[in-house]
Amino acid sequence: MDSGKAAANRPLSPHLQIYRPMLSMIMSIVHRITGAALYFGTALIVIWLVSAAAGPSAFAAVQSIYGSFLGQLVLFGYTWALVHHAIGGIRHLIWDVGRGFGPERELLYRLSLGGSIVLTIVIWIVGYALKGAAG
Amino acid sequence: MRTPLGQVRGLGAAKSGTEHFWVQRLTAVANLPLTLVFVGVVISLAGSSHAGATATLGNPWIAILMLLFVLSGVVHMKIGMQVIIEDYVHHDLCKLLALMANTFFAIVIGLAAAFALLKISFGV
Numbered sequence: 001m002d003s004g005k006a007a008a009n010r011p012l013s014p015h016l017q018i019y020r021p022m023l024s025m026i027m028s029i030v031h032r033i034t035g036a037a038l039y040f041g042t043a044l045i046v047i048w049l050v051s052a053a054a055g056p057s058a059f060a061a062v063q064s065i066y067g068s069f070l071g072q073l074v075l076f077g078y079t080w081a082l083v084h085h086a087i088g089g090i091r092h093l094i095w096d097v098g099r100g101f102g103p104e105r106e107l108l109y110r111l112s113l114g115g116s117i118v119l120t121i122v123i124w125i126v127g128y129a130l131k132g133a134a135g
Numbered sequence: 136m137r138t139p140l141g142q143v144r145g146l147g148a149a150k151s152g153t154e155h156f157w158v159q160r161l162t163a164v165a166n167l168p169l170t171l172v173f174v175g176v177v178i179s180l181a182g183s184s185h186a187g188a189t190a191t192l193g194n195p196w197i198a199i200l201m202l203l204f205v206l207s208g209v210v211h212m213k214i215g216m217q218v219i220i221e222d223y224v225h226h227d228l229c230k231l232l233a234l235m236a237n238t239f240f241a242i243v244i245g246l247a248a249a250f251a252l253l254k255i256s257f258g259v
Contacts, residue, residue, distance in 0.1 A: 036219060039212045042244050049251035052192060056185035067182060079174075086170055089163045096160060127178035 031088040034081040084116035162211035169204035213241035
């Protein structure tokens with residue numbers, strides 16, 4: 001393999017900051033960021049499930065924290081991350097079967113960004129409409 | 136004489152082939168319908184009492200779908216985070232520790248969620 005010296009003399013490819021930000025690269029990095037956010041956000045789901053398994057008082061405590069303004073804000077962000085990552089995943093699956101590389105690519109990005117925002121808001125409207133319905 | 140074939144036979148530095156790529160796609164496809172179920176269950180339980188939540192989560196159909204979501208989701212997130220670590224953590228020891236922590240986190244999350252769901256279902 002190459003020695004360290006030879007590697008140091010090789011020209012480097014331009015790095016991220018040299019490129020004009022484009023929707024494609026922003027959506028790509030956001031897919032990774034939302035994935036990482038969802039990763040840590042799973043702890044919120046587990047806390048909620050374990051509190052339900054632990055009993056009424058633990059569950060009531062967690063429900064009130066999650067129902068607070070800050071809690072709702074975090075959960076709203078979590079919902080958007082989930083929806084955005086899911087729609088981005090569909091886009092990746094379309095690419096995986098060799099489709100969507102033509103001019104429609106730009107449309108795919110716009111649809112997934114717009115769709116993720118609209119769907120998140122719809123989910124929250126339905127959530128608030130159903131609030132307390134399960135008793 | 137050494138040719139690149141030898142490295143391929145030893146599966147290279149990653150020690151695995153395209154299995155991760157495939158499992159990531161497999162779990163991604165599974166996650167799509169399961170996420171819809173999960174979101175539906177969670178929003179139906181917004182502001183719910185303990186009795187209401189455990190009645191819903193303890194329903195066998197819902198519990199099975201939630202358990203499937205936990206299984207598929209945990210595998211997906213574990214190998215996803217592994218890719219992120221391998222991309223950005225270059226120091227050997229840090230990478231090793233981060234990969235270990237990633238595995239531990241995924242197992243704890245998966246086991247805790249599964250245990251909670253089973254306990255709610257079996258009611259002991």
